[in-house]
Amino acid sequence: MPARSLTSSRSCVSPGARVAVLLPLPLAGAYDYRAGAELLAAGDFVAVPLGGREAIGVVWGDAAGEVAEDRLKTVIRRLPAPPLPRPVRDLVDWVAAYTMAPAGAVLKMAMSVPAALEPARGLVACRLADMAPDIKETPARRRVLDTAGRLPPLAPADLAREAGVGPAVVKGLLEAGALERVELPRPLDFLPPDLDRAGPELSPDQRAAADALVAALDGGFSVAVIDGVTGSGKTEVYFEAVAAALAAGRQSLVLLPEIALSAQWLERFSRRFGVRPAEWHSDLGDARRRDTWRAVANGEAQVVVGARSALFLPFPDLGLIVVDEEHDGAFKQEDGVSYHARDMAVVRARLGGFPAVLASATPSLETMANIQAGRYRRLHLPDRHAGAAMPEIVAIDLRRQPPPRGHWLSPVLVAALEECFAAGEQAMLYLNRRGYAPLTLCRGCGHRLQCPHCTAWLVEHRSAGRLVCHHCGHHIRLPRKCPHCEAEDSFTACGPGVERVAEEAAARFPSARIAVMTSDTCSGPHAAAEFVRKVAAHEIDLLVGTQIVAKGHHFPMLTVVGVVDADLGLEGGDLRAGERTHQLLSQVSGRAGRAERPGRVFLQTYQPDHPVMRALGSGERDGFIAREAELRRAAGMPPYGRLAALVLSGPDSAILDGFASRLSRAAPRLDGMEILGPAPAPMALLRGRHRRRFLVKAPRGVNLQASLHDWLGRVVPPGGVRVQVDIDPYTFW
Numbered sequence: 123m124p125a126r127s128l129t130s131s132r133s134c135v136s137p138g139a140r141v142a143v144l145l146p147l148p149l150a151g152a153y154d155y156r157a158g159a160e161l162l163a164a165g166d167f168v169a170v171p172l173g174g175r176e177a178i179g180v181v182w183g184d185a186a187g188e189v190a191e192d193r194l195k196t197v198i199r200r201l202p203a204p205p206l207p208r209p210v211r212d213l214v215d216w217v218a219a220y221t222m223a224p225a226g227a228v229l230k231m232a233m234s235v236p237a238a239l240e241p242a243r244g245l246v247a248c249r250l251a252d253m254a255p256d257i258k259e260t261p262a263r264r265r266v267l268d269t270a271g272r273l274p275p276l277a278p279a280d281l282a283r284e285a286g287v288g289p290a291v292v293k294g295l296l297e298a299g300a301l302e303r304v305e306l307p308r309p310l311d312f313l314p315p316d317l318d319r320a321g322p323e324l325s326p327d328q329r330a331a332a333d334a335l336v337a338a339l340d341g342g343f344s345v346a347v348i349d350g351v352t353g354s355g356k357t358e359v360y361f362e363a364v365a366a367a368l369a370a371g372r373q374s375l376v377l378l379p380e381i382a383l384s385a386q387w388l389e390r391f392s393r394r395f396g397v398r399p400a401e402w403h404s405d406l407g408d409a410r411r412r413d414t415w416r417a418v419a420n421g422e423a424q425v426v427v428g429a430r431s432a433l434f435l436p437f438p439d440l441g442l443i444v445v446d447e448e449h450d451g452a453f454k455q456e457d458g459v460s461y462h463a464r465d466m467a468v469v470r471a472r473l474g475g476f477p478a479v480l481a482s483a484t485p486s487l488e489t490m491a492n493i494q495a496g497r498y499r500r501l502h503l504p505d506r507h508a509g510a511a512m513p514e515i516v517a518i519d520l521r522r523q524p525p526p527r528g529h530w531l532s533p534v535l536v537a538a539l540e541e542c543f544a545a546g547e548q549a550m551l552y553l554n555r556r557g558y559a560p561l562t563l564c565r566g567c568g569h570r571l572q573c574p575h576c577t578a579w580l581v582e583h584r585s586a587g588r589l590v591c592h593h594c595g596h597h598i599r600l601p602r603k604c605p606h607c608e609a610e611d612s613f614t615a616c617g618p619g620v621e622r623v624a625e626e627a628a629a630r631f632p633s634a635r636i637a638v639m640t641s642d643t644c645s646g647p648h649a650a651a652e653f654v655r656k657v658a659a660h661e662i663d664l665l666v667g668t669q670i671v672a673k674g675h676h677f678p679m680l681t682v683v684g685v686v687d688a689d690l691g692l693e694g695g696d697l698r699a700g701e702r703t704h705q706l707l708s709q710v711s712g713r714a715g716r717a718e719r720p721g722r723v724f725l726q727t728y729q730p731d732h733p734v735m736r737a738l739g740s741g742e743r744d745g746f747i748a749r750e751a752e753l754r755r756a757a758g759m760p761p762y763g764r765l766a767a768l769v770l771s772g773p774d775s776a777i778l779d780g781f782a783s784r785l786s787r788a789a790p791r792l793d794g795m796e797i798l799g800p801a802p803a804p805m806a807l808l809r810g811r812h813r814r815r816f817l818v819k820a821p822r823g824v825n826l827q828a829s830l831h832d833w834l835g836r837v838v839p840p841g842g843v844r845v846q847v848d849i850d851p852y853t854f855w
């Protein structure tokens with residue numbers, strides 16, 4: 123094992139000396155305080171006075187000495203929590219410097235559960251008191267007492283919910299002494315994985331990849347890329363590395379792009395290791411979140427599977443990070459601190475001195491460039507497991523074989539679906555558009571229904587009976603009269619969304635069991651898991667869905683995949699449109715024919731000769747990527763050049779434009795640096811705020827952050843105007 127960065131070698135601050143304390147607030151940096159009576163060390167969580175209240179922060183290091191001695195405030199107390207480990211503190215500083223976010227804003231992600239810093243308490247529950255006093259009875263009170271008599275002790279809020287009463291009723295009964303509080307022991311969670319279980323027998327390719335990953339665990343920092351087609355067993359391979367890291371006594375972290383969709387992944391983990399991993403994502407309840415944070419901090423949780431935010435958990439002894447589906451755009455956080463979790467995972471591994479593993483069937487251009495430069499090592503899995511064939515991919519030229527008017531499925535696709543259902547197999551139709559129709563217009567005058575707060579059409583959701591803005595949530599009922607020409611009942615739906623495709627399929631295949639899967643129909647991990655279970659159990663014949671159907675699922679009876687509009691992702695044509703469409707469609711295609719029955723994929727397109735369609739049809743992925751890479755290199759775009767977006771926004775467009783031109787005049791003039799804009803952002807109005815954008819391009823050697831910092835420091839934004847900096851932007855609206 124290489125030397126680990128241990129937290130025990132922290133230098134201590136004596137009582138009365140100055141310390142720097144970083145607070146989880148969007149302030150510039152750490153503040154100076156005076157240590158109280160306790161010995162403090164870097165990483166300790168402390169309570170400090172801040173503007174008349176108490177705030178919690180982290181001892182960050184040596185004080186800057188900027189605050190005058192007589193104004194220096196004293197640390198109130200040290201919290202009884204394990205210190206924030208050194209590599210996590212280094213990550214906070216690193217991410218802050220890279221993304222140009224205040225360090226406090228990044229720290230906030232690393233201490234997202236302040237409650238976890240206080241000593242763990244047993245859960246407080248209530249039960250019937252042994253000696254019931256005389257109380258005034260009401261029907262609500264009776265229901266609570268009956269419920270409490272019937273069920274084991276419940277938390278007050280849960281008891282109220284079970285009894286169908288407000289929380290005040292339970293509180294009243296507790297005060298009156300009819301109910302009493304009991305402490306429940308905390309459930310024994312986070313059981314250690316069973317390392318004696320054998321994994322499946324690996325194929326020679328899988329074995330070679332797994333051995334390489336296991337060997338890397340002894341070598342300090344490195345990055346390996348498992349580049350394997352869909353269904354090649356990438357998960358089984360990195361499970362071997364997780365097992366080896368655990369056997370060496372270190373923690374492991376697996377990042378998944380969409381944890382809510384990962385029921386099958388969790389099941390597989392449980393089969394392999396006999397326990398569930400700790401999960402980390404936005405749907406966790408408060409108590410679970412606190413317990414998990416704490417279990418990670420004290421080392422009890424040995425494996426965590428999580429969304430990108432899991433990267434900032436306080437692992438004291440992390441020894442491996444896996445980023446599955448590393449190409450997925452969901453790893454990029456857009457609001458608040460805009461960081462890319464894949465890239466920051468690599469940074470975390472470097473700071474901690476251990477390996478990172480990236481897995482994908484379609485690695486990003488960034489990752490491919492790193493492989494070519496020799497920075498990352500590629501481990502190749504060219505074949506599907508157990509001899510399953512890759513699906514056959516057919517482009518349907520919609521110019522030659524169009525669907526009938528007002529329909530969206532070409533006769534070729536309809537025939538394939540017919541055959542599929544006749545053979546007792548399952549199919550999937552993919553369209554990355556929620557709702558019924560993307561656009562609603564008046565037949566009389568052509569008026570289009572638009573969001574008043576955003577540059578966006580209102581999308582009809584017929585099942586919910588309303589039109590919705592997908593950006594701000596604004597919604598209306600379909601107006602009877604056109605607000606423009608006053609014609610009655612003149613609105614008509616234009617184009618298809620998943621609901622409309624499902625409607626067409628239902629009319630075509632009346633006996634097929636059809637389900638629509640989108641973020642509207644399955645919100646939260648439970649609903650998603652139930653959907654996935656139903657499809658896997660063949661209780662559904664046809665699944666119609668957005669990109670959430672594309673991700674990772676393994677449905678053995680699914681043999682036909684139809685992509686309703688393969689050209690959709692190419693619209694707009696941002697820098698990664700081709701790459702992203704190729705990745706997404708490869709992934710959708712990868713759902714077909716994963717077991718014994720061969721799969722077929724149909725891409726409905728008006729551009730069958732587009733390089734993306736060609737690459738998908740021929741399976742010539744590497745040629746496609748090489749060509750995309752050449753285009754990027756020629757244009758000086760990432761990963762061959764550096765790019766940042768500045769989005770200025772404000773409620774008043776004139777003030778905003780004034781600021782944008784002042785900023786433009788102050789722009790740095792550096793060799794090779796190119797500044798495009800200001801221009802209205804494609805989404806020129808979002809949630810009522812106007813938006814202007816600069817794109818800044820620079821050669822790789824330029825310190826982009828330093829130039830931007832200097833530039834933005836020269837012009838002060840007027841009140842109400844916000845400047846968002848996005849280094850390595852992935853969205854361009």
Ligand code: ADP
Nearest residue numbers: 322323324325351352353354355356357358507
């Ligand atoms: P990928 O992540 O590359 O898409 P998976 O790891 O999901 O591939 O594997 C696809 C399917 O094949 C899964 O059901 C998995 O359990 C199975 N599988 C892969 N490798 C093996 C193996 N060596 N032995 C048994 N089953 C395997």
Ligand code: ZN
Nearest residue numbers: 573576591594
């Ligand atoms: Zn809107």
